[in-house]
Amino acid sequence: MREHHLPGGRELLLYGRVLHDEPPGETLPEEPPGVAPHLRWHPLQREWVAYSGSRQGRTFLPQAAACPLCPAREGKPGEIPFSSFEIAVFENRFPAFAASSVAPLLPGIETAPASGRCEVIVFSDDHVGGLGSFSLDRLALLIEVWGARISVLGEKFPYVLPFENRGEEIGVTLHHPHGQVYAFPFLPARAARAAEAQMEAPVISRLIDGIDPTLLLDDEAEALALVPPFATYPYETWIVPRRRVPGPQSLQPSEIEAMARLLRRSVRRLDLLFEKPMPYILIVQTAPRGFENSFHMTIEIRPFLRDRDKLKYLAGVEQGSGVFLVDVPPELAAERLRAVGGL
Ligand SMILES: [Zn+2]
Known part of the structure; x- marks a missing residue:
């Protein structure tokens, strides 16, 4: 450097x-x-x-x-x-x-x-x-x-x-x-909630271990790409290392390679889904200070198209109550994403 x-x-x-x-x-x-x-x-x-x-x-x-x-x-x-x-x-x-x-x-x-x-x-x-x-x-x-x-x-x-x-x-x-x-x-309050949930229980490890195969997009020895069953955005995609690490700084070289492969495939899949570049927010969720021993990192991609020409907006219900309305169920989103060819 x-x-x-x-x-x-x-x-x-x-x-x-x-x-x-x-x-x-x-x-x-x-x-x-x-x-x-x-x-x-x-x-x-x-x-x-x-x-x-x-x-x-x-x-x-x-x-x-x-x-x-x-x-x-x-x-x-x-x-x-x-x-x-x-x-x-x-x-x-x-x-x-x-x-x-x-x-x-x-x-x-x-x-x-x-x-x-x-x-x-x-x-x-x-x-x-x-x-x-x-x-x-x-x-x-x-x-x-x-x-x-x-x-x-x-x-x-x-x-x-x-x-x-x-x-x-x-x-x-x-x-x-x-x-x-x-x-x-x-x-931030949201990060604190996620970190506290993981301190109380190994939420991400349980998610991986018990994942419904219909939600899996890529299944590698060291990392997975999946649609979480509680996705808040249509076609939301997570890339998760199998081993619990608090952030990318703790990944082994072979895990980094696996995450890189799945990251590229996941973005390609979203771009190919509607045959146009998918607008998205990608978030690397890592352990806040003090939560390093219980936090399991994830890379989360939140896509903003729910259909070819329809943007997902955070409107009245989301803004007013914080409750997300999602019109593509995660199982259907995963099915459509898995059907994307040409990766
Ligand atoms: Zn430039």
């Missing part, structure tokens, strides 16, 4: 199989800081809400020639001032959480500093492609990078969440294949 500092002090880390020693080129200029991020307590939901004024200034769907995640060239500076790289990680220019955060004093409401960290992971120096088309070695490297970031950030922060948003339909502002890592200054 090569460590580089961008103007303004933001960290840029280059991960790869080959040594990266190219001298840096031009970098995008820093922008003046916007409203400092901070947290406000929601007294009814009993959870923090994060506010970040600077996020409105984000780059929005630039033309490929102006993509800030493509390698920098003469006369075209980018976030990554090198002509090539494998996987690049840098501190987000528009963070929702930042070390510099301070809590504002506001009447009648509890506030706190949003002193976490937000990183961007650029999966490739190629503007096109994605998790369904990368080489298996690149996907294995990505799983290793997730693990490396969780190890480093987990030392300082109670909860680390790697994720990928894909598709304009769900608000992606840059097409270049990339994901993000949020290191939270607190443990």
Whole structure:
């Protein structure tokens, strides 16, 4: 891993199989800081809400020639001032959480500093492609990078969440294949519930051991791809290592290879399902601090198309009650996904 500092002090880390020693080129200029991020307590939901004024200034769907995640060239500076790289990680220019955060004093409401960290992971120096088309070695490297970031950030922060948003339909502002890592200054309520459930009982191991074969998509010695019987999104797909590990940082090389194979197949399957790129949110669920001995990691893909031209929206019932309505039962979703050919 090569460590580089961008103007303004933001960290840029280059991960790869080959040594990266190219001298840096031009970098995008820093922008003046916007409203400092901070947290406000929601007294009814009993959870923090994060506010970040600077996020409105984000780059929005630039033309490929102006993509800030493509390698920098003469006369075209980018976030990554090198002509090539494998996987690049840098501190987000528009963070929702930042070390510099301070809590504002506001009447009648509890506030706190949003002193976490937000990183961007650029999966490739190629503007096109994605998790369904990368080489298996690149996907294995990505799983290793997730693990490396969780190890480093987990030392300082109670909860680390790697994720990928894909598709304009769900608000992606840059097409270049990339994901993000949020290191939270607190443990979010939802993550706490999942971790506590696993501390009380080995929920994921039981799920794997007792899985109805009709929900299985891929069945390998070291990992599985499946539709969970309690899926909240149509065609939701999970990739799960058989062995209980708290996160990708604890996977063995052969387990990483298995996860990479299943990750690629799962994304391809979703892309082929309606013969168009599936908009999705991919979440790497890993152990919050203190739950490392009971948590079983999963990679969860939540697709946003319930039919070829029908988006899944979180509407009145979901927003109002938190209860998900799903119109494709998991058994039927798995049957349709298994029927997809041409992987
Ligand atoms: Zn690009």
